Amino acid sequence: MSWYKRVKEGITTLTSEKKSVPDGLWHKCFRCKKAILSSDHEANSYVCSHCNYHDKIGSREYFTILFDEGKFEELFSNIKPSDPLEFVDTKAYKDRLEDTIQKTGLDDALRVGVGMLSETPLVIACMDFGFIGGSMGSVMGERIARAIDFSRENKIPLLIISKSGGARMMEAAFSLMQMAKTSAKLALLDRAGVPFISLLTDPTTGGVTASFAMLGDLNIAEPEALIGFAGPRIIRETIGKDLPKGFQSSEFLLEHGFIDMIVPRSALKSKLSQILHLLAEKQITPKNKSEASA
Amino acid sequence: MAYFDFEKPIQDLEEQLKKVKEVAEKGKVNVSASIKELEQKIIETKKSLYKNLNGWQRVQISRHPDRPYTLDYIENCFENFIELHGDRNVKDDKAIVGGFATFNGETVMVIGHQKGRNTKQRQFRNFGMPNPEGYRKALRLMKLAQKFNKPIITLIDTPGASPGLDAEERGQGEAIAKNLMEMSMLRVPIICIIIGEGASGGALGIGVGDRVMMMENTWYSVISPESCSSILWRSWEHKEKAADALKLTAEDMLKNKLIDGVIPEPLGGAHENPIESYQIFKSEVIKLLNELKKLSPKKLIDTRIQKFSSMGSFIEN
Numbered sequence: 001m002s003w004y005k006r007v008k009e010g011i012t013t014l015t016s017e018k019k020s021v022p023d024g025l026w027h028k029c030f031r032c033k034k035a036i037l038s039s040d041h042e043a044n045s046y047v048c049s050h051c052n053y054h055d056k057i058g059s060r061e062y063f064t065i066l067f068d069e070g071k072f073e074e075l076f077s078n079i080k081p082s083d084p085l086e087f088v089d090t091k092a093y094k095d096r097l098e099d100t101i102q103k104t105g106l107d108d109a110l111r112v113g114v115g116m117l118s119e120t121p122l123v124i125a126c127m128d129f130g131f132i133g134g135s136m137g138s139v140m141g142e143r144i145a146r147a148i149d150f151s152r153e154n155k156i157p158l159l160i161i162s163k164s165g166g167a168r169m170m171e172a173a174f175s176l177m178q179m180a181k182t183s184a185k186l187a188l189l190d191r192a193g194v195p196f197i198s199l200l201t202d203p204t205t206g207g208v209t210a211s212f213a214m215l216g217d218l219n220i221a222e223p224e225a226l227i228g229f230a231g232p233r234i235i236r237e238t239i240g241k242d243l244p245k246g247f248q249s250s251e252f253l254l255e256h257g258f259i260d261m262i263v264p265r266s267a268l269k270s271k272l273s274q275i276l277h278l279l280a281e282k283q284i285t286p287k288n289k290s291e292a293s294a
Numbered sequence: 295m296a297y298f299d300f301e302k303p304i305q306d307l308e309e310q311l312k313k314v315k316e317v318a319e320k321g322k323v324n325v326s327a328s329i330k331e332l333e334q335k336i337i338e339t340k341k342s343l344y345k346n347l348n349g350w351q352r353v354q355i356s357r358h359p360d361r362p363y364t365l366d367y368i369e370n371c372f373e374n375f376i377e378l379h380g381d382r383n384v385k386d387d388k389a390i391v392g393g394f395a396t397f398n399g400e401t402v403m404v405i406g407h408q409k410g411r412n413t414k415q416r417q418f419r420n421f422g423m424p425n426p427e428g429y430r431k432a433l434r435l436m437k438l439a440q441k442f443n444k445p446i447i448t449l450i451d452t453p454g455a456s457p458g459l460d461a462e463e464r465g466q467g468e469a470i471a472k473n474l475m476e477m478s479m480l481r482v483p484i485i486c487i488i489i490g491e492g493a494s495g496g497a498l499g500i501g502v503g504d505r506v507m508m509m510e511n512t513w514y515s516v517i518s519p520e521s522c523s524s525i526l527w528r529s530w531e532h533k534e535k536a537a538d539a540l541k542l543t544a545e546d547m548l549k550n551k552l553i554d555g556v557i558p559e560p561l562g563g564a565h566e567n568p569i570e571s572y573q574i575f576k577s578e579v580i581k582l583l584n585e586l587k588k589l590s591p592k593k594l595i596d597t598r599i600q601k602f603s604s605m606g607s608f609i610e611n
Binding site: 078079080081082084085087088089090138139141142145167169171172173174175176177178179180181183184185186187188190191206207209210211212213214215228229230234235238239243244247248256257258 | 455457459461462463464465466467470471472476479494499501502514515516517521525527536539540541542547550552598599602605608609610611
């Protein structure tokens with residue numbers, strides 16, 4: 001009986017021929033902890049194929065996902081952070097900046113690129129949560145302000161991808177005033193009739209929510225993102241009880257009328273393409289639909 | 295009389311003065327000379343104390359329970375005030391008040407945060423922390439002012455926008471954001487004055503103006519020193535350090551070109567001599583209004599946007 005007889009050989013590879021698994025080949029989902037091949041995870045726009053968790057990704061990944069062939073021109077990278085108040089908390093802000101620049105390879109929490117999305121021009125300003133929690137200081141404010149001016153002067157639609165804890169405390173009132181600056185610039189863009197799409201991703205809170213992120217002609221959110229003005233911890237402390245399930249989620253905001261739609265990352269490019277083509281002065285149909293939804 | 299901890303020398307002197315006066319009342323000894331001497335000493339001590347206040351001390355004065363609030367300024371510096379209520383959407387927010395009034399003989403729109411003086415009032419005013427409908431009411435009134443071509447004066451005094459379930463549900467972030475955008479484009483003069491606490495987006499939500507002024511003993515920043523301490527130092531203990539680090543005083547804010555000017559207060563703070571405070575306030579605001587009235591709507595808007603656009607500190611290569 002074959003039940004008791006081994007038909008296949010066991011492991012035949014010699015130890016000397018054993019291949020090691022390179023680091024980073026597998027990705028473990030932050031939420032469901034299941035493993036998936038990193039290359040598959042990347043191909044799936046960094047969304048867990050098991051539980052649909054949208055991984056926190058940065059400007060590099062968003063630019064690759066959205067710009068045609070990942071090609072774009074970076075703008076305003078000549079603007080660099082400074083330490084106007086010589087701020088020191090448990091660490092000097094100057095050292096914090098230097099360490100973060102070293103660690104992340106970024107120079108602040110937002111990058112601006114201009115390129116094509118499904119053959120229509122688009123300016124994208126995208127945050128990097130890895131840089132001091134995506135916090136908004138003078139550099140983010142100034143880059144956004146200039147991106148808005150660039151959009152207005154060249155009549156190219158603007159997409160801002162928010163992923164931020166809010167204002168950067170180490171720049172105190174300087175960071176507060178970035179809210180007024182960016183909102184005023186958006187008023188000019190609004191008057192010029194150039195589309196502005198705000199994409200809110202996990203998390204978008206504080207001064208970012210209370211300025212440009214909520215001012216889109218269209219406000220779009222990724223699924224299950226935390227979006228709010230006050231952080232959940234502060235609200236919990238203020239009201240002295242636990243928050244209802246799903247409070248301040250994308251779905252909650254959609255229900256309460258503050259965003260237009262929730263778009264999963266896999267459909268983001270095709271949805272943006274659809275919107276941009278609808279809003280274009282002369283409507284153009286993308287040549288290759290399947291390419292647009294890639 | 296309530297004293298701050300840093301006012302200990304004044305408290306000692308005033309207690310001494312009280313004792314001397316009691317002696318004088320009994321009428322046995324002539325002490326008028328020493329009374330005069332003590333009074334002089336108190337003024338000098340106050341002067342030197344108040345000349346060198348640090349950030350945290352200013353924060354304390356800005357929160358003094360006897361400090362004039364928005365409705366006090368309205369009652370004492372304005373006439374014919376007609377309060378207008380409601381955002382025409384969900385309700386009337388009690389933490390922001392506003393309406394038309396006469397100021398120096400002309401109609402203006404005055405809007406401000408309102409705090410309460412006792413427990414009941416404080417709850418009624420939600421501690422001066424507006425909900426989204428407060429910002430929406432303020433915007434409605436500002437648009438009304440624009441329609442009738444009346445200047446806008448806003449008085450800022452808030453520990454922050456309300457952090458609560460209702461506020462989030464009704465879009466606190468959107469309400470503030472909308473005000474920032476709309477205020478930058480209003481065609482009438484806007485004067486904003488921080489009369490107490492200027493906490494973050496809750497203050498800025500009615501704070502985008504052609505002239506943004508701070509009273510001498512107020513603070514304005516992105517976060518309160520207590521919350522800053524709790525987030526950056528992970529404890530409430532470091533609020534004094536945080537207050538200094540945030541550079542939140544009127545003097546620092548002016549130096550960093552984040553406000554347009556400082557309105558002086560009487561010795562010891564606005565609460566020490568409210569009548570004098572109102573006089574200074576009035577004459578300063580008259581001056582500012584006269585400056586702004588000369589400008590065309592286009593000039594106002596362009597200069598306003600330009601001013602806020604130039605705020606920030608970065609290196610450009």
